[in-house]
Amino acid sequence: MATIARAAGVSVPTVSRVLSGDDQVAAATRVRVERMIDEYGYRARKTRPPASPELIHVIYPRLDTAWQVEHIRGMESVTQEAGVGLIVSALDRGPAGKKDLLRRAHTGQAAGAILAAASGDTSLGTVLGQLNVPVVTLDPGAKAAANLPTIGAANFLGARAATEHLVALGHRRIGTITGSQGGLLCSRARLDGYRAALEAAGIAEDPSLIRHGEFEYRSGVASARQLLDLVDPPTAIFAFSDYIALGVYEAARMRGLSIPGQLSVVGFDDLPAARWASPPLTTVRQPLQDMGSLAARTVLNLARRKALESPRMELDTRLVERGSSASPPRSDRRGGVTA
Amino acid sequence: MATIARAAGVSVPTVSRVLSGDDQVAAATRVRVERMIDEYGYRARKTRPPASPELIHVIYPRLDTAWQVEHIRGMESVTQEAGVGLIVSALDRGPAGKKDLLRRAHTGQAAGAILAAASGDTSLGTVLGQLNVPVVTLDPGAKAAANLPTIGAANFLGARAATEHLVALGHRRIGTITGSQGGLLCSRARLDGYRAALEAAGIAEDPSLIRHGEFEYRSGVASARQLLDLVDPPTAIFAFSDYIALGVYEAARMRGLSIPGQLSVVGFDDLPAARWASPPLTTVRQPLQDMGSLAARTVLNLARRKALESPRMELDTRLVERGSSASPPRSDRRGGVTA
Numbered sequence: 001m002a003t004i005a006r007a008a009g010v011s012v013p014t015v016s017r018v019l020s021g022d023d024q025v026a027a028a029t030r031v032r033v034e035r036m037i038d039e040y041g042y043r044a045r046k047t048r049p050p051a052s053p054e055l056i057h058v059i060y061p062r063l064d065t066a067w068q069v070e071h072i073r074g075m076e077s078v079t080q081e082a083g084v085g086l087i088v089s090a091l092d093r094g095p096a097g098k099k100d101l102l103r104r105a106h107t108g109q110a111a112g113a114i115l116a117a118a119s120g121d122t123s124l125g126t127v128l129g130q131l132n133v134p135v136v137t138l139d140p141g142a143k144a145a146a147n148l149p150t151i152g153a154a155n156f157l158g159a160r161a162a163t164e165h166l167v168a169l170g171h172r173r174i175g176t177i178t179g180s181q182g183g184l185l186c187s188r189a190r191l192d193g194y195r196a197a198l199e200a201a202g203i204a205e206d207p208s209l210i211r212h213g214e215f216e217y218r219s220g221v222a223s224a225r226q227l228l229d230l231v232d233p234p235t236a237i238f239a240f241s242d243y244i245a246l247g248v249y250e251a252a253r254m255r256g257l258s259i260p261g262q263l264s265v266v267g268f269d270d271l272p273a274a275r276w277a278s279p280p281l282t283t284v285r286q287p288l289q290d291m292g293s294l295a296a297r298t299v300l301n302l303a304r305r306k307a308l309e310s311p312r313m314e315l316d317t318r319l320v321e322r323g324s325s326a327s328p329p330r331s332d333r334r335g336g337v338t339a
Numbered sequence: 340m341a342t343i344a345r346a347a348g349v350s351v352p353t354v355s356r357v358l359s360g361d362d363q364v365a366a367a368t369r370v371r372v373e374r375m376i377d378e379y380g381y382r383a384r385k386t387r388p389p390a391s392p393e394l395i396h397v398i399y400p401r402l403d404t405a406w407q408v409e410h411i412r413g414m415e416s417v418t419q420e421a422g423v424g425l426i427v428s429a430l431d432r433g434p435a436g437k438k439d440l441l442r443r444a445h446t447g448q449a450a451g452a453i454l455a456a457a458s459g460d461t462s463l464g465t466v467l468g469q470l471n472v473p474v475v476t477l478d479p480g481a482k483a484a485a486n487l488p489t490i491g492a493a494n495f496l497g498a499r500a501a502t503e504h505l506v507a508l509g510h511r512r513i514g515t516i517t518g519s520q521g522g523l524l525c526s527r528a529r530l531d532g533y534r535a536a537l538e539a540a541g542i543a544e545d546p547s548l549i550r551h552g553e554f555e556y557r558s559g560v561a562s563a564r565q566l567l568d569l570v571d572p573p574t575a576i577f578a579f580s581d582y583i584a585l586g587v588y589e590a591a592r593m594r595g596l597s598i599p600g601q602l603s604v605v606g607f608d609d610l611p612a613a614r615w616a617s618p619p620l621t622t623v624r625q626p627l628q629d630m631g632s633l634a635a636r637t638v639l640n641l642a643r644r645k646a647l648e649s650p651r652m653e654l655d656t657r658l659v660e661r662g663s664s665a666s667p668p669r670s671d672r673r674g675g676v677t678a
Contacts, residue, residue: 055394055424063412066405066611073402076428080436085394085426085443089415097419104424217615246615253617272405273612276556276585278592 008036055085056299057101058114058138059124062092065243066271067288071116071138074292082300084111098124105131112299114138115148118184134302138295140185149302149311151295155186158284158317159193159238162266165282165319166236167201170327171264174198175227175234177244179215190240190268209234213244220247228255228263235328236264242274245281245324260326270320279323287315347375394424395638396440397453397477398463401431404582405610406627410455410477413631421639423450437463444470451638453477454487457523473641477634479524488641488650490634494525497623497656498532498577501605504621504658505575506540509666510603513537514566514573516583518554529579529607548573552583559586567594567602574667575603581613584620584663599665609659618662626654 005012010029017025018033025033056079060068072088079086089097104110105128112134115125125148128135137150166174176194180187191210198205211226213219220239224247227234239245245267249259257263259279267274267283274281294313301308344351349368356364357372364372395418399407411427418425428436443449444467451473454464464487467474476489505513515533519526530549537544550565552558559578563586566573578584584606588598596602598618606613606622613620633652640647 055426057424063408063415066408068408069402069405072411072427073429076402076436077432080428080432080439083435083439083442085396085424085439086428087394087424088411088427089419089425090412093416093419096422097415100419100422100424103422217611243615246612246617249617250615250619272556273585273615276582276589276612278585278588278617280589 004033004036008032054111055087055104055109056112056114056296057087057089057104057110058116058295059097059101060088060090060116061118063088063090066273067269067286068117070271070288071292071295074289074294075114075296076292078293078296078300084300086296102127102131105133111303112136114295114299115140116295134299136295136299136302138291149298149308149313151291151298151313151315152186153286153291154314154317155189156193156196158268158286158319159190159240160197161193161317161319162238162268162284163194163197164200165321165325166238166264166266167197167203169236169264169325171234171236172203172328173206173209173232173234173236174203175209175211175224175237177211177213177220177223177227177237177239177248179213179219179240179244187240194238215241215243217243217247217250220244221251222247224248224251225254228252228257234263236266236325238266240268242267242269242271242281242283245283246273246277249277249324259324262329264325264328266319266325274320275322277324282322282325283320284317285320286317291315343372343375347371393450394426394443394448395451395453395635396426396428396443396449397455397634398436398440399427399429399455400457402427402429405612406608406625407456409610409627410631410634413628413633414453414635415631417632417635417639423639425635441466441470444472450642451475453634453638454479455634473638475634475638475641477630488637488647488652490630490637490652490654491525492625492630493653493656494528495532495535497607497625497658498529498579499536500532500656500658501577501607501623502533502536503539504660504664505577505603505605506536506542508575508603508664510573510575511542511667512545512548512571512573512575513542514548514550514563514576516550516552516559516562516566516576516578516587518552518558518579518583526579533577554580554582556582556586556589559583560590561586563587563590564593567591567596573602575605575664577605577607579607581606581608581610581620581622584622585612585616588616588663598663601668603664603667605658605664613659614661616663621661621664622659623656624659625656630654 002012005015015033018030058075076086091097101110110133113128114136116138125135135148137148139152140150178187178191208230211223213223224237237248239248245265248265252259252263259265267281270283270285274283341351344354354372357369397414415425440449449472452467453475455477464474474487476487478491479489517526517530547569550562552562563576576587578587584604587604591598591602598604606620609622609624613622
């Protein structure tokens, strides 16, 4: 700190105030000090014993969906046992959450950060890396930051299993609603899984059966209505999330179609709501809690300078068969093959 | 600290290590230091400027339900703006989470705590009070800690509105599933609201129509089946949570009863899943996000030594009419009055 203070021509307390994010420091002074910090590669973390991390931050783009509780439950079980506090924050409120994390990174309070559900797509990971704060991305978005350890689910295999299940029941016209126009990694992997299962069954892909929506209930309703409006509609729909699948339920109800008698539906995630749907939803289980605890364990290991087993970890997914999938209506059983 | 060190016959760093929860301190030394701390009324907090709290803890009995994300979203919007970290933890993993909070209380890092969803029923509130850490209970359990500020929802008024809505539709036999055998405060208030509406409508209470279950989907299925098994079953069911209401949906589906044609259902909470049910669920909206932000604002105000407007705050609830409630089937419209 003394070196930086000398180099920037300020006092040591001023450097300390810049590092702690004090707003009272004049902007020009702050810039000068920060430049010196960059130049001298000041790392507050190095002054701390590596084995006593205090706080782990988990950052979401928004806090708005039920599966985040599953993640957080998994993370918290690990951080609690380690005597570390889990700070939960979101990026949709403006820069304050990010600023807070960076201030704690500077002062050495932040032992690490988990960038969850595509928040790793921001520059935050890079900045934290420069501050020597361990970062793990959990379920990355469109582009996984190449240099960050990543934890995800076996999206390809899960989607293939879901589609194979519908094929095995006798469905040939299987619609799908992907949930991501922008091409999130998880969506692309699921679409590949769907295609692989069709190809293995010798079913030609029909582009009209693939709808790109959002990972939302509302989008599920709209996309399912489009699919059911086709001249040759699907007898089954594989939705890329449980929320989308619940939207398909509503679209079917509006048409008076019974599930699974007239339309089979399979989801992805296995949120509590899947079990509670009427009929209970057949879906692909993502181990959200395990993904959360693995992310927390990984970031703590990095904070303790332990080596990682692998920079990229995919946890298993598995099909959970419930009441929303059955054989297609008899009249459709041999019809509708597009080849 | 020097005074305590002298009194306990140890060094200042030892006192500091006890305060920070360092496990390396011999048990006997720790006890001696802690006794001196008690005696001298040492409060780490008092040495800090009151206007710069650092961390707020929110404690749940368990992290397991979707509405916790709503709470956390509300809290986090307030703490983030204040530059305060929100630490989320649960009590079901053993004593580690509590110990962590107490350690941060001792060192002055914890600016306050929110004891949510009945975790205020533990002794934690008392202990934190002794440490001068501001505490707020959010949606208290069976007994609201008398001396702690409390934030809840207008449960009585919400339940009365739900029941009045069903009465206005022409229902006379209205079943209810309370969700709490142990008598949580929120359940008792909702039951009172249900009774008040029946009484105002001149409908005598039928004890066979009141079922005490748990706040769970599974319990909703079981309780609804019992109600539908009655010789004179209800034409409407008011469930004390959306999860219970979804269980009623499943029980109705198993009986082949259509909602709302043959059975009306009203829930409580207005979780996202309520909108996404088939048909969308009529329910009482609890402002979960607002309750979370009010809890965070209150605890921050206490940390900054600001006076509270009131020690008990109830936020408004309101009925949201959707597709699951309608007039009873014609044959039932005048039948079933128990008087």
